[in-house]
Amino acid sequence: DWTREAILAEVEKQMKPSRFQHVLRVEACSIALAKKYGASLEACSLAALLHDFAKEHDAKSMKKIVLSQALDSEMTGYGSEIMHGPVGAYHAEKVFGIMDRAILDAIRQHTIGGEVMTLIGKVLFIADYIEPGRTFTGVDEARRLAEISLDEAAYFKIEKTIIHLVKKELPIYPGTIHVYNSWIQRKV
Ligand code: DGI
Ligand code: FE
Ligand code: FE
Ligand code: FE
Numbered sequence: 001d002w003t004r005e006a007i008l009a010e011v012e013k014q015m016k017p018s019r020f021q022h023v024l025r026v027e028a029c030s031i032a033l034a035k036k037y038g039a040s041l042e043a044c045s046l047a048a049l050l051h052d053f054a055k056e057h058d059a060k061s062m063k064k065i066v067l068s069q070a071l072d073s074e075m076t077g078y079g080s081e082i083m084h085g086p087v088g089a090y091h092a093e094k095v096f097g098i099m100d101r102a103i104l105d106a107i108r109q110h111t112i113g114g115e116v117m118t119l120i121g122k123v124l125f126i127a128d129y130i131e132p133g134r135t136f137t138g139v140d141e142a143r144r145l146a147e148i149s150l151d152e153a154a155y156f157k158i159e160k161t162i163i164h165l166v167k168k169e170l171p172i173y174p175g176t177i178h179v180y181n182s183w184i185q186r187k188v
Contacts, residue, residue, distance in 0.1 A: 029127035054087040115182040
């Protein structure tokens with residue numbers, strides 16, 4: 001079994017120091033949200049610590065895992081940002097032996113969200129977006145919404161991410177659109 005110290009050491013090895021600090025802030029923010037919304041502190045902590053495990057892995061190794069694990073092969077056309085969540089979930093299971101489906105799904109969905117998300121998934125999705133190191137325009141509104149409703153904050157992130165991608169003329173992974181459609185259709 002992995003101790004917290006061993007997990008931290010293994011995670012730290014995967015990334016530059018500034019990203020490791022991001023991971024620790026996401027964990028602290030996740031725990032705060034978990035307390036507020038009644039999610040498992042342990043599960044939210046673990047999901048946060050492992051969420052960006054694959055973020056700096058090279059695209060080639062990520063592609064290999066996407067294809068060998070029969071993940072959506074369309075992901076390989078949209079780069080590391082789209083693959084690092086699902087690939088991170090794979091490592092969480094293989095390296096750390098995580099079997100809790102909600103933790104694995106939270107890691108898998110943390111970049112684009114999901115049509116269906118658990119409480120743990122929403123906590124990670126929002127914590128990754130509003131941790132104190134984030135400075136983008138709109139982050140204060142996201143923090144305000146997170147105080148009121150996880151769903152409102154998640155919807156805000158989903159909508160703003162699409163707008164951001166369009167403005168930057170970046171390709172939008174179809175899964176990102178699917179998530180947006182399902183949230184907006186539930187909203188109206
Ligand atoms: O890993 P982090 O930087 O902490 O945060 P993240 O996992 O939420 O990754 C965010 C990045 O992913 C952000 O720069 C936007 C990008 N992204 C999200 N959806 C899409 C996307 N990029 C492309 N090209 N297409 C998408 O659909
Ligand atoms: Fe990430
Ligand atoms: Fe992150
Ligand atoms: Fe599709």
